Amino acid sequence: xxxxxxxxxxxxxxxxxxxxxxxxxxxxxxxxxxxxxxxxxxxxxxxxxxxxxxxxxxxxxxxxxxxxxxxxxxxxxxxxxxxxxxxxxxxxxxxxxxxxxxxxxxxxxxxxxxxxxxxxxxxxxxxxxxxxxxxxxxxxxxxxxxxxxxxxxxxxxxxxxxxxxxxxxxxxxxxxxxxxxxxxxxxxxxxxxxxxxxxxxxxxxxxxxxxxxxxxxxxxxxxxxxxxxxxxxxxxxxxxxxxxxxxxxxxxxxxxxxxxxxxxxxxxxxxxxxxxxxxxxxxxxxxxxxxxxxxxxxxxxxxxxxxxxxxxxxxxxxxxxxxxxxxxxxxxxxxxxxxxxxxxxxxxxxxxxxxxxxxxxxxxxxxxxxxxxxxxxxxxxxxxxxxxxxxxxxxxxxxxxxxxxxxxxxxxxxxxxxxxxxxxxxxxxxxxxxxxxxxxxxxxxxxxxxxxxxxxxxxxxxxxxxxxxxxxxxxxxxxxxxxxxxxxxxxxxxxxxxxxxxxxxxxxxxxxxxxxxxxxxxxxxxxxxxxxxxxxxxxxxxxxxxxxxxxxxxxxxxxxxxxxxxxxxxxxxxxxxxxxxxxxxxxxxxxxxxxxxxxxxxxxxxxxxxxxxxxxxxxxxxxxxxxxxxxxxxxxxxxxxxxxxxxxxxxxxxxxx
Amino acid sequence: xxxxxxxxxxxxxxxxxxxxxxxxxxxxxxxxxxxxxxxxxxxxxxxxxxxxxxxxxxxxxxxxxxxxxxxxxxxxxxxxxxxxxxxxxxxxxxxxxxxxxxxxxxxxxxxxxxxxxxxxxxxxxxxxxxxxxxxxxxxxxxxxxxxxxxxxxxxxxxxxxxxxxxxxxxxxxxxxxxxxxxxxxxxxxxxxxxxxxxxxxxxxxxxxxxxxxxxxxxxxxxxxxxxxxxxxxxxxxxxxxxxxxxxxxxxxxxxxxxxxxxxxxxxxxxxxxxxxxxxxxxxxxxxxxxxxxxxxxxxxxxxxx
Numbered sequence: 001x002x003x004x005x006x007x008x009x010x011x012x013x014x015x016x017x018x019x020x021x022x023x024x025x026x027x028x029x030x031x032x033x034x035x036x037x038x039x040x041x042x043x044x045x046x047x048x049x050x051x052x053x054x055x056x057x058x059x060x061x062x063x064x065x066x067x068x069x070x071x072x073x074x075x076x077x078x079x080x081x082x083x084x085x086x087x088x089x090x091x092x093x094x095x096x097x098x099x100x101x102x103x104x105x106x107x108x109x110x111x112x113x114x115x116x117x118x119x120x121x122x123x124x125x126x127x128x129x130x131x132x133x134x135x136x137x138x139x140x141x142x143x144x145x146x147x148x149x150x151x152x153x154x155x156x157x158x159x160x161x162x163x164x165x166x167x168x169x170x171x172x173x174x175x176x177x178x179x180x181x182x183x184x185x186x187x188x189x190x191x192x193x194x195x196x197x198x199x200x201x202x203x204x205x206x207x208x209x210x211x212x213x214x215x216x217x218x219x220x221x222x223x224x225x226x227x228x229x230x231x232x233x234x235x236x237x238x239x240x241x242x243x244x245x246x247x248x249x250x251x252x253x254x255x256x257x258x259x260x261x262x263x264x265x266x267x268x269x270x271x272x273x274x275x276x277x278x279x280x281x282x283x284x285x286x287x288x289x290x291x292x293x294x295x296x297x298x299x300x301x302x303x304x305x306x307x308x309x310x311x312x313x314x315x316x317x318x319x320x321x322x323x324x325x326x327x328x329x330x331x332x333x334x335x336x337x338x339x340x341x342x343x344x345x346x347x348x349x350x351x352x353x354x355x356x357x358x359x360x361x362x363x364x365x366x367x368x369x370x371x372x373x374x375x376x377x378x379x380x381x382x383x384x385x386x387x388x389x390x391x392x393x394x395x396x397x398x399x400x401x402x403x404x405x406x407x408x409x410x411x412x413x414x415x416x417x418x419x420x421x422x423x424x425x426x427x428x429x430x431x432x433x434x435x436x437x438x439x440x441x442x443x444x445x446x447x448x449x450x451x452x453x454x455x456x457x458x459x460x461x462x463x464x465x466x467x468x469x470x471x472x473x474x475x476x477x478x479x480x481x482x483x484x485x486x487x488x489x490x491x492x493x494x495x496x497x498x499x500x501x502x503x504x505x506x507x508x509x510x511x512x513x514x515x516x517x518x519x520x521x522x523x524x525x526x527x528x529x530x531x532x533x534x535x536x537x538x539x540x541x542x543x544x545x546x547x548x549x550x551x552x553x554x555x556x557x558x559x560x561x562x563x564x565x566x567x568x569x570x571x572x573x574x575x576x577x578x579x580x581x582x583x584x585x586x587x588x589x590x591x592x593x594x595x596x597x598x599x600x601x602x603x604x605x606x607x608x609x610x611x612x613x614x615x616x617x618x619x620x621x622x623x624x625x626x627x628x629x630x631x632x633x634x635x636x637x638x639x640x641x642x643x644x645x646x647x648x649x650x651x652x653x654x655x656x657x
Numbered sequence: 658x659x660x661x662x663x664x665x666x667x668x669x670x671x672x673x674x675x676x677x678x679x680x681x682x683x684x685x686x687x688x689x690x691x692x693x694x695x696x697x698x699x700x701x702x703x704x705x706x707x708x709x710x711x712x713x714x715x716x717x718x719x720x721x722x723x724x725x726x727x728x729x730x731x732x733x734x735x736x737x738x739x740x741x742x743x744x745x746x747x748x749x750x751x752x753x754x755x756x757x758x759x760x761x762x763x764x765x766x767x768x769x770x771x772x773x774x775x776x777x778x779x780x781x782x783x784x785x786x787x788x789x790x791x792x793x794x795x796x797x798x799x800x801x802x803x804x805x806x807x808x809x810x811x812x813x814x815x816x817x818x819x820x821x822x823x824x825x826x827x828x829x830x831x832x833x834x835x836x837x838x839x840x841x842x843x844x845x846x847x848x849x850x851x852x853x854x855x856x857x858x859x860x861x862x863x864x865x866x867x868x869x870x871x872x873x874x875x876x877x878x879x880x881x882x883x884x885x886x887x888x889x890x891x892x893x894x895x896x897x898x899x900x901x902x903x904x905x906x907x908x909x910x911x912x913x914x915x916x917x918x919x920x921x922x923x924x925x926x927x928x929x930x931x932x933x934x935x936x937x938x939x940x941x942x943x944x945x946x947x948x949x950x951x952x953x954x955x956x957x958x959x960x961x962x
Contacts, residue, residue, distance in 0.1 A: 370774070372716050383718070383768075392761040393754065402757075405797075406750040409810050412801050412955075421801060421955050425948075428797040431757070432790030435764055439786055443771030443779075449714055512749075519748040527732050527758070534724045541875050546708035552773045553712070553871050566771075566779020574787040578941055 001059040001072060004128065007043030007086075008121050011035050015117030022110020029097050029104075032113025036093035036120055040086040043124065047086060050079035052492045058130060058194075068133025068191045072125070076492030077260070080336065081253040082127040084343040085246045087475075089120045091468040092245075095351050096238040098464040099358060103152075103236075112152055112236070119145040119242065126250055132181040132191040139177065142250065143170040146243055150235040162234035169227035173217025180210035180258070196261045204262045208269050211258040212276070219251025221310065222280040223610040225303045229287070232299035233363065237354020240295060244302045245347035249339055252309055256497055259317075267321040274314030274419055278426035281307025283582060283609075285433040289440065290576045290583050290606035292568050294353045294363045297441055298346065301389065304430060305342045309335045311423050312404040316498070318419050319411065325500055327414065329508050330407030332497045336490055338400035341479060345388040345397060348472035352382035355465055356445060359458040365568040367452035368445045374458045377466045379446045381473040386438040388476040391431050394524025396479035399486075401427060402520055403513070433575065440571045449562035481528075483521045484514050569604050576606070584609060660907060664742045668734050671915075672885040673697035675892065675922045679849075682926025697885065704878030712871050714774040722769025723872060723879040729762030730886035738813040739893050740900075740914015741907055747813035752800045755812060756793065759846070759890070762883070763789055770868035781867035784937070788852060788864070791944035792845050798951035799835040799842075803898070806832060806958040819901040828959030832898060834950040839895035840924070841947040847888050849925055851935040851943070892921035 014035010021027040050056065058073035074082070093116065100109050122141035129135040147170070151163035181191075187203060188195040199207065217224040228248070232240045259265065284303030291297040312335025319327030355378040356371060357363050372379035388395035405427060411420035450456040460466070479486050487494075487509075495505050554560040576583050585606045592600040677694035684691020711719065735745040736755045744751075767785055770778040804810055806828060807818045823829050845852045848865035857863055869880050896917030902910055935943065 370714070372718065387761070387764060390760070390764060391757065392764055393757055398757055402750060402753055405753040406810070409750060409752070409801060409804055412805050413808050413810065417805055417955060421798060421952070424797050424801050425794050425952070428756075428794040429790065431760065432786075432793035435760055435767075436786035436790050439764060439767045439771065439782065443768055443782070447716070447718060447768065447772040448774030448779075516748045516750045519746065519751070520754060523732065523735075523746065523754060523758075527728065527761075530728045530732065531725060534728050535721070538724055538875065538879075541705065542709060545874070548708070548710045549713050550710050551712065552714050552775045554775055555777060555870075560775065562774065564776045565774050566776055566783065571779060571783045574783060574937070575790065578787075 003046035010039040018113035025104035040090035080493040092238040095468040162230035166231040176214030215254040233295035241350035270318030277310030334404030348385040372446040399483035678922040686930035707874040709874035719772040725765035726762040741910030749810040795948040802954040831957035834954040838950040843891040
């Protein structure tokens with residue numbers, strides 16, 4: 001644990017250094033980002049070997065508080081989630097050095113870097129914590145530090161509103177976790193997580209539901225996702241990347257950790273996760289398709305990808321409950337790899353969106369366009385990320401989706417046709433819609449002609465931002481081509497999650513899971529090779545031929561302009577129209593009038609269904625009830641003192657009586 | 658010669674015959690002489706000999722699009738069995754790779770279309786992804802129904818185990834629903850009537866043809882060739898299910914497979930001659946019907962013994 005603790009120490013030092021030098025933005029950035037990069041390098045040295053190490057050496061310190069203890073351990077499950085945290089945070093920190101410079105003239109960057117390092121450290125502690133109280137403390141630190149990061153630009157009203165939404169949603173989730181850990185420590189007799197005994201079915205069911213709500217709020221399961229599309233666009237882009245890439249995964253980690261404590265799952269847990277996954281996946285991508293704000297679109301896509309992960313977990317749990325070990329291994333393997341893959345491509349896409357925002361000054365896709373020519377690095381890496389998130393071969397998204405598909409197909413063949421079909425149908429629909437969504441995002445932002453002056457004047461970002469995007473894009477390609485190797489490295493985690501006997505697990509892994517994956521990755525490599533050969537052949541074919549340039553053919557129209565291009569709304573309209581029952585888009589149109597119309601306008605907006613129809617009525621009801629209690633709070637300090645005295649008196653009587 | 662090496666060159670060589678047959682059928686119905694069935698070959702050779710013109714707006718994405726979609730179609734061919742001939746590559750789950758390689762080709766075509774900045778191509782791209790999003794579940798659920806009946810997870814295994822007795826076994830007739838779904842998907846994915854009109858080049862009603870308006874010369878040839886390969890790919894799925902001739906003699910089985918493909922081309926030609934294109938709002942209903950067929954089949958098949 002030495003290097004792991006050293007890494008947390010480096011983060012603390014970096015963060016405090018940034019806070020100390022907050023007057024000098026350069027030095028603050030140097031300390032903040034330097035701490036994160038060094039911490040990541042040192043931490044990875046400990047975490048990567050722990051991936052396959054099945055005998056973790058726990059560390060336990062008493063800390064003098066009445067509850068809990070500082071107890072850490074790095075088993076493969078912890079390491080699997082800690083490694084992407086270190087990797088993505090390092091890339092985001094490097095990116096942030098350049099990205100935040102634009103803000104340095106207006107405000108001090110010290111606090112922002114301090115909270116960044118704190119967020120990273122708290123996520124690391126969270127992944128390794130083996131004590132309920134320590135876990136909850138780390139969880140709360142993570143929430144608070146990310147809240148302060150989200151509200152970085154707090155002079156904007158929209159940012160403050162997003163911050164509050166996030167804070168309220170996160171704490172409602174935490175309330176569920178308090179109940180969950182109280183239940184667990186009551187059964188165990190201590191707050192030590194490793195001391196949890198086998199629970200009765202009723203307790204296990206209650207714990208599962210509490211974990212689903214509590215961790216699901218952080219992960220962004222529908223309908224607890226409402227904070228995601230608010231908080232991600234409001235935060236600075238490298239923070240959005242960290243929050244969407246790794247912070248929401250702590251919810252998945254928590255769910256897996258609790259599941260590992262609860263023993264054999266009944267089938268309805270799997271059905272629950274399958275249903276949550278299908279709803280989050282399909283509705284997430286539909287809402288993403290209806291957005292014009294690039295970062296909001298990406299935020300909804302996180303809901304979709306969390307849905308895919310939940311689908312994998314659901315298939316895994318159902319396979320385990322029905323005694324189909326192969327299905328279970330495939331489902332869990334797909335879910336775990338998708339966790340890693342989502343870190344890579346969603347981090348990349350958020351960094352790309354930030355780079356667009358940095359260069360063109362807007363996130364509104366209707367004002368962007370033609371950026372691939374102006375920003376070749378950002379554009380090309382964004383293209384890789386887009387293809388990867390659609391789950392297309394030969395990139396990483398396909399590897400994990402393939403495993404979940406394969407599990408579902410095996411389930412269909414082996415007698416679990418109903419749930420297998422739900423998973424296949426949901427994944428296929430999600431895949432098709434994601435393709436629509438990302439051809440829209442990439443096509444409208446990077447291709448065609450610029451739709452605004454700022455986009456026309458955009459420029460490529462500097463090398464720190466390019467480097468971090470290129471590293472993540474390389475990760476997407478590498479995982480896509482070396483899927484079996486990555487799966488082998490995560491086999492320790494997988495074994496822990498599947499809870500199979502090691503020998504049976506090994507034979508399944510090497511006999512039935514790795515061979516198809518080898519074929520898939522081999523096919524991906526062959527595809528790439530064929531593309532390169534084809535490109536050479538095409539160049540040879542065109543050699544010496546007349547190759548001209550001209551304007552785009554617009555069916556005889558003489559003066560095509562950028563404003564005539566298809567827009568993001570028009571591209572998505574057929575699909576959003578088809579699903580308008582769920583999306584409820586609002587349209588504002590003023591049509592052309594008269595014989596010589598001078599102006600016309602059309603705008604759509606798709607607010608979140610659950611926010612408008614579920615949470616706003618509930619919260620306004622709560623607010624109305626709270627008004628009834630308003631007479632209690634009137635600002636007279638004497639009466640407040642009286643309340644305190646009365647409370648103490650009641651407590652005293654209760655204690656004595 | 659090993660049989661699995663045979664199908665890929667055969668398909669690569671013969672695929673342009675299918676659009677030739679369709680055009681011939683349409684000419685017959687219209688009372689015209691019509692072009693020869695080999696006309697697509699002549700068109701391809703001519704296009705490959707030409708130079709090219711590119712839009713000033715376009716980037717490398719536009720230039721890479723046609724090639725990428727062709728490579729993807731060829732890759733999918735490597736996974737496809739035909740009339741008793743096994744595929745070049747087969748492994749459990751290659752069904753999924755098949756569907757997703759086709760999706761990759763679509764991604765590249767759509768991105769290339771958006772790269773021109775033309776309103777028409779944007780419109781075609783938007784409709785293409787819309788139809789594809791609805792066709793994808795129908796395709797994969799239909800294949801899942803076949804997997805449940807046959808107990809296999811690779812295309813070669815699925816089609817290799819098919820024979821008339823399987824279709825007549827309990828639950829077997831439900832596979833005819835899958836065949837219906839596959840035929841609808843074949844028409845949709847290849848942008849044929851009733852989804853799209855491949856004859857009109859400059860009207861707002863079309864999808865695939867409008868996406869490739871700006872391509873010229875060899876690139877356009879690659880696109881035409883890839884379209885013929887896609888027709889072969891999806892047609893072979895439907896035909897293999899409807900005409901599962903297994904005599905044990907490879908040449909006879911292969912001939913039956915080729916006849917099935919010709920039948921699919923004839924069917925397409927007849928549909929195009931006697932039907933009009935559907936209104937766009939109806940298209941999603943037809944694709945939903947295909948998905949419903951697949952789900953129904955999945956419920957009705959009995960599962961492998």
